[in-house]
Amino acid sequence: MKTKHHLAAFGLAALPLAVQAQATVTQDTDIVALNPMVITATLAPRTADETLSSVTVLDEATLRRQDPTSVTDLLRGQPGVDVSSNGSFGKQSSVSIRGTSNNQSLLMIDGIRLRSATDGGPAWQYLDPRMFQRAEIVRGPRGSLYGADAVGGVVQLFTHDAQEGGPHPRISAGGGSFDTQRYSAGLSGSSGGTRYSFAGSHFTTDGTPVRRGGEDMGYDNTSALARMSHTFDSGAEVGFLALRARGTTEYDESGSMATTDYMQQVAGIYGELPVTDSWSSRLTLSEARDESVNHFWGSILDTQTRTARWENTLTSGGHELIIGAEYMNDSVAGSVTGNMPWDGPYDIEERDNKAVFGQALLDFEPLAVQASLRYDDNEAYGDEITGSLALGYDINSHHTLRASYGTAFKAPTFNDLYWPGFGNPELEAETSKTVELGVRGQYVRWFWDAAIYQTDIDNLIVWQQMGQPTTNVPTTRIRGVELSVGAEVDDWTLAAAATYTDPEDRATGNRLRRRSSQSARFDVDRELGEWFLGGSWVLQGYRYEDAANTDRIGGFGLVNLRAGWQFAPLWSARLTVENALDKEYVTTRFFDDDDYLNAGRAAFVSVHFGQ
Secondary structure, three states: OHHHHHHHHHHHHOHHHHHOOOOOOOOHHHHHHHOOEEOOOOOOOEEHHHOOOEEEEEOHHHHHHHOOOOHHHHHOOOOOEEEEEOOOOOOOEEEEEOOOOHHHEEEEEOOEEOOOOOOOOOOHHHOOHHHEEEEEEEEOOOHHHHOOOOOOEEEEEEEOOOOOOOOEEEEEEEEEHHHEEEEEEEEEEEEOOEEEEEEEEEEEEEEEOOOOOOOOEEEEEEEEEEEEEEEOOOOOEEEEEEEEEEEEEEEEEOOEEEEEEEEEEEEEEEEEEEEEOOEEEEEEEEEEEEEEEEOOOOEEEEEEEEEEEEEEEEEEOOEEEEEEEEEEEEEEEEEOOOOOOOOOOOOOOEEEEEEEEEEEEEEEOOEEEEEEEEEEEEOOOEEEEEEEEEEEEEOOOOEEEEEEEEEEEEOOOHHHHHOOOOOOOOOOOEEEEEEEEEEEEEOOOEEEEEEEEEEEEEOEEEOOOOOOOOEEEOOEEEEEEEEEEEEEEOOEEEEEEEEEEEEEEOOOOOEOOOOOOEEEEEEEEEEEOOEEEEEEEEEEOOEEOOOOOOOEEOOEEEEEEEEEEEEEOOEEEEEEEEOOOOOOOEEEEOOOOOEEEOOOOEEEEEEEEOO
16 A cells, blocks of 8 residues: 555656646647547547546657657556566567456557457557557547447557648658667648648667577568548548558567567548538448468468448537447458467357447536447347446536446457367356546646546456366456646646556456556656757556466566757757666566566667658
């Protein structure tokens, strides 16, 4: 309990700094940065305080300043978010939101869900952060909006918007530690109702050892993006998106180097029609694909998720109603070879899911009501009904109270149901119930947000020892507290977050494996004319590698530093130093109890042209 109080104090210690940010001068850019529009929480644009949710937005300025080498570096230590990985640079990574597992939260890219249909979770490690302009983190269940697996929350990454006029080119090149090289280029603009954005990037590194005394484990990634839309005089709009990443990662397999070739892709087309002044209709057809070729085991997996989603938005005064339907088809192709007990094909390689959903966003100022309901019918595990209700009350023009209740479910994956030697086709879907209370203070120059919650999960899916089928186990209870503060003080940008999470297996009383219960993050940046300086301090508490809580992994603190120089119009140079104190830190272990090591101190320099 003492550690919990210390972490809460870290977040509150930033309040005096933030209080100084109150000023009589108002700038629209500051207001937008501190109370940004959020789409993911409600399917409709709402400011952060209007979402009645716990949200974090990482905007374009934040991504530019931090210039991380991986998306997980950007997410680590954010409120309610925990990251674990089997090493650095393209090694298997997991993101836990509010103590849930990697496959109990969603990753979306421009509204298209990206995941592996076999494993269930997304491969975060293969996404180049330079391909994205902003990120939204929504904590809490969103099953009634997005369907299966949205138990802990949703992370949505947004690609670069087209700029007005143009064309506007942007180019960057750089490199640094571990023989790392990074290149990216893009072109965007608009003309006559047509907007376009194209980009490409390449990242390669020799990497670092993931085991003490081991070899360097390299990684390379080549990504490409194409995005275009056209708006007609009638207001109708059509557009498409395609994002693809492919490359190779090296990893340690029983003391030997092994390689995996991978490919991830999202693609979609949409059309939106203003039927009347108060009714708009949007149809989106999309596909997400996850491929991997493991040269050590000789396995080839290709999973695809194809989705058709129809949304209708009706408005009346300050009220909004969204109703829609969704069809999703998951398919698995490939082969597993070798002489292992789990060799063989999946018994079933395809399934579909049909759903209808609705959401009402009602504004009875100062009271706001948000209610949603969804029905899913899946041919593999049956039907599920999820819903949510959120109430918000504006105490005054600066403070909003919120309370919510929501349900969600996690669908058994193809691995859970059909993996040879492990799968159990009789598995039931996990179901969850979450209660949350929160309050937000929103001012001209700063904000603060606090939330407490409890999530109860029934039928948690757990893999057993080799040769034993996957099972459902009794309830898991997750309780937590989150605090966050942000401020714009003259030329300073400040952010602080503290999280306490208690993910407990109710059958044993133990903490769920690989979850840290305490974390904190502080980000400080300063503009100095043509220069900027900044840094981040990320703290993570200890965790357990095993479900019995006997194999403890120590906590750690990381310091990341950054600087930039605008040396000519449209030209800038940036320096980042990750893990500046050269801390050895671990979040996971091998089966033989050896540590998976993350990278030590790493410095990167880059030059950028464009806006």
